[in-house]
Amino acid sequence: MRHSTLFSLMAVAISVAGAASNVDPFEQWHKPEAGHVRGPCPFLNTFANHGFLPRTGKYITKQNLADGLFKSVNFDANISAFLFDFAASTNPEPNSTWFSLDHLTRHNVLEHDASLSRVDAFHGHADLFNEAAFAETLSYYGDTVDVKGGAAAIVARMKSCKATNPTYSLSDLGEAFIIGETAAFISILGDAESITAPKKLVEYLFRNERLPTELGWKRPESAFTTELLLHNLETVEAEYRKQLNATSQARKRSGGFADRLLFARQGLTA
Structure with a gap:
């Protein structure tokens, strides 16, 4: 009887292990638990909710980021290293080799006013989704989000935030990041070559901080x-500048945002 029981337990264990190995990691989504942290980036929050990054949102290393972004959205190692250098700069601990998602909420480091889905720091917490802010963003997207709609939403959010936030500011780096964020999420959720994405996929991810696999992504x-x-950032930037000029919001700048991001990264890694 003891042997029979032992064999039964072993069979159950093997069965469970086999089932676990067949689990689709894209479907392993969980809301953050008590003690977990999240930040202002819907995508990084999403990757943590799926377990592609540490679910706690804490102590994310360069290797964690490289592995997580490769497995989830097929980022190559170079772009992960590029992003990690910026993210680690938000850690208050000098010369840090890791960051936590809540570090990204530090205002005017990478986090910026005129977010597509968050209120400005003057009005509240940048790590929380805001319906009114995102509704304004969505109103500039057609059924397909493209470069023109992406740029229009950025310009509109800048205009709204500048009118309602007495401490409104947007650094060169923050401006570059808002352009890069738009180029990135359109490319990831849609077609990176045409820089288009279905609006329903964009809306699903921002609202749920979950990859839209159930919608076919x-x-x-x-x-x-x-x-x-x-390249895609520069394409969005060109349309953004065009729309800024049309609305008389243009600021004098030298060089492109892509160059500025590369230069800023060099300063971080020097």
Whole structure:
């Protein structure tokens, strides 16, 4: 009887292990628990909710980020290293080799006013989704989010935030990041070559901080590289500048945002 019981327990254990090995990691989504932290970036929050990054949102290393972004959205190692250098700069601990998602909420480091889905720091917490802010963003998107709609939403959010926030500010780096964020999420959720994405996928991820697999989205087959990100950023930037000029909001700038991001990263890694 003892042997029979032992064999039964072993069979159950093997069965459970086999089932676990067949679990689709894209479907392993959980809300953050008590003690977990999240930040102002819907995508990084999403990756933590799926377990592609530490579910706690804490102590994320360069290797954690590289592995998580490769498995979830097929980012190559170079772009992960590029992003990690910026993210680690938000850690108050000098010369840190890790960051936590709540570090990203530090205002005017990487986090910025005129977010597409958050209120400005003057009005509340940048780590929390805000319906009114995102509703304004969505109103500039068609059924397909493209470069024109992406740029229009950025300009509109800048205008609204500047009118309602007495401490409104947007650094060169913050401005570059809001352009890069738009280029990145369109490319990841849609077609990186045409820089278009279905609005329903964008809305689903921002609202739920969950990858939209149930709507048909799949991990991109082609790697997303630093070169592709910067190319798409420059494309969005060109439309953004065009719309800024049309609304008389343009600020004098020299060089492009892609160059500024590369220069800023060099300063972080020097």
